[in-house]
Amino acid sequence: MNYDALLWLSFGGPEGPDDVMPFLENVTRGRGVPPERLAEVAEHYHHFGGVSPINRLNREAIAAVEKELAAQGIELPVYFGNRNWHPMVEDTVATMKADGVRRALVFPTSAYGGYSACRQYDEDIARARAAVGDGAPELVKLRQFFDHPLFVSSFADAVRAAHAQLGDAEGTRTVFTAHSVPLSADVTSGPPAEGGNRYSRQIAEAARLVAAEAGVEGYDVVWQSRSGPPQVPWLEPDIVDHLDALHAEGVTSVVVCPVGFVSDHLEVIWDLDNEAADRAGELGMRFARAATPNGDPRFAELVAELVREHTAGAQARKLSAFPASGGTANGEPCAAGCCEAVKRPS
Incomplete structure (x- = not known):
């Protein structure tokens, strides 16, 4: 199957003091977290000037992955989108559509299963495609890699x-x-x-x-x-x-x-x-x-390997007996009901 791009999908983080509270409100929306708790967490970010390192680290990792893909002869532009802060994944997928991307792989920046670590990324993908509407690219999530x-x-x-x-x-x-x-x-x-x-x-x-x-x-x-x-x-x-x-x-x-x-x-x-x-x-x-x-060259190699499982039929390398799930290729898609969201009191 041919792919046109790779979407790097992450959590997101504030990049200035004015971003902190809106970001935290995005993260906790619908969870009933009291304002005083948000203010307490906000102080952790303000300790570092209101800037989380996560977006910078993602951009550095993306640059390393682009270099590794090119070295392996894999021609895939890499797009960057987040769940909770800019660049928001909905905006990124809209840009991908405008650029003519029809089918893309998705690398979520979590190695594990669970709701927020895995299934919520499926929800992010579905939400972004729905927001873009007709012509939104097909998005295929790469598998979990905690045992790679x-x-x-x-x-x-x-x-x-x-x-x-x-x-x-x-x-x-x-x-x-x-x-x-x-x-x-x-x-x-x-x-x-x-x-x-x-x-x-x-x-x-x-x-x-x-x-x-x-x-x-x-x-x-x-x-x-x-x-x-x-x-x-x-x-x-x-x-x-x-x-x-x-x-x-x-x-x-x-x-x-x-x-x-x-x-x-x-x-x-x-x-x-x-x-x-x-x-x-x-x-x-x-x-x-x-x-x-993140900064280890092996991380970029890992991402390229996960990509080649889809683009070249490379065998999934793993060290445990856990199913190679969370994506497709020669792994297994998650079962229905797996990693469901916590049912919070109404």
Whole structure:
């Protein structure tokens, strides 16, 4: 099947102080988040001048992918669209139509299943095509890649480098983190045949694969960046609470790997490089954070491989027994009812 373009589809982030509250309102629309909570989160962005690094990092990654595609002889222009902030995906798909794009592949910047990490990107695609109307390009989403060898090796090298930063001190604990979600979202995020819990199971598998390749024997999987009301249970433990627990056990140094993220989102640089690092300092613990793969040349190679699964019939490379789902090609489309949105009280 022929394709005319690649759509890089991401979350989006503010690029100036005036963008922060409108962006957060887009992110939380329909979720009943109180204004005081939005104001609290807004302060995290204002700590960095009202700018999230995510759009810049996406543009840098796109440039690397364009270069890699060209080197492999794949002639696909790359378009950039976001769910929550400019460039909005609806506007990008309209531009693609105007440029004559008829069929495009879509790379969502999440490696995992779950609602916001996977199915919501399907909703973004459907919403954008509906907004453009007749003549909107067909959009085919690439598969999940949390267990791709290039993804795993990039994180494994980053974990090794973080350990080296601490002098490979004896007793250093490795802690993998990912964005927390409500337990209700995780329980429903997978067909019954797979036992549900698709997101947390994939995170655990990615951590296992990275730890094995990095030569790490003991490690933990914890969560970060929860944003819901305290009465709603989310995946736990939180990274900061876990540091307290490790300190109580006598752990004196820790390597934190944000395996749930492909780049240094604001959640990474605030929740880990600020809050977690500060807490470790208060506890007298040495702290090193492993890099995310976005800037690693292997990330661009990974995207090109996913593209070639569609354009050249390349076999899906993966290190786990999980289905190669979330897209098509030689992977599997998600089952009906997989990764559904959380049903919130009306």
